[in-house]
Amino acid sequence: MTDTPVTPADLEALTEQLGRIPRGVVAIAARCVCGRPAVVRTAPRLDDGTPFPTSYYLTHPAAVKGCSTLEAEHLMEELNAELAQDAELAAAYARAHEDYLARRAELGQVPEIEGISAGGMPTRVKCLHAVLGHTLATAPGINPMGDRTLMALRARGLWDEARCHC
Numbered sequence: 659m660t661d662t663p664v665t666p667a668d669l670e671a672l673t674e675q676l677g678r679i680p681r682g683v684v685a686i687a688a689r690c691v692c693g694r695p696a697v698v699r700t701a702p703r704l705d706d707g708t709p710f711p712t713s714y715y716l717t718h719p720a721a722v723k724g725c726s727t728l729e730a731e732h733l734m735e736e737l738n739a740e741l742a743q744d745a746e747l748a749a750a751y752a753r754a755h756e757d758y759l760a761r762r763a764e765l766g767q768v769p770e771i772e773g774i775s776a777g778g779m780p781t782r783v784k785c786l787h788a789v790l791g792h793t794l795a796t797a798p799g800i801n802p803m804g805d806r807t808l809m810a811l812r813a814r815g816l817w818d819e820a821r822c823h824c
Contacts, residue, residue, distance in 0.1 A: 691820065
């Protein structure tokens with residue numbers, strides 16, 4: 659996937675999606691099939707100086723709601739159990755963590771968040787929104803927990819990136 663520039667219309671859409679003015683947006687990392695933002699790429703340091711480790715921030719309301727539903731239904735516990743039992747999966751998730759850090763480093767170094775990615779990587783899954791944002795911003799196969807989250811959303815009919823939910 660390729661980042662796209664942020665337009666004034668994107669900023670309006672993000673304000674509507676988030677219910678607040680977006681902060682630190684440097685690009686749109688993934689879009690709904692209708693063109694509205696789904697994931698933003700965020701600067702590792704916000705304008706006010708605050709370190710911000712979440713480079714890929716999920717904004718699409720239906721995807722956010724779907725992830726929240728899956729979290730409430732304890733999908734993270736299932737994924738963490740799988741992670742603890744499967745060495746290959748754990749290694750792939752560790753590689754996702756390194757990928758995340760490398761992509762964030764493209765935007766600058768912030769010592770306060772060095773080595774910290776998002777979503778609990780590399781050892782646990784603590785935020786489905788973050789791991790899904792990484793998957794949507796990059797490609798399938800980069801973040802196995804984001805991939806599993808996307809599959810669960812599709813299977814439950816909660817959200818699918820292939821159709822508009824706006």
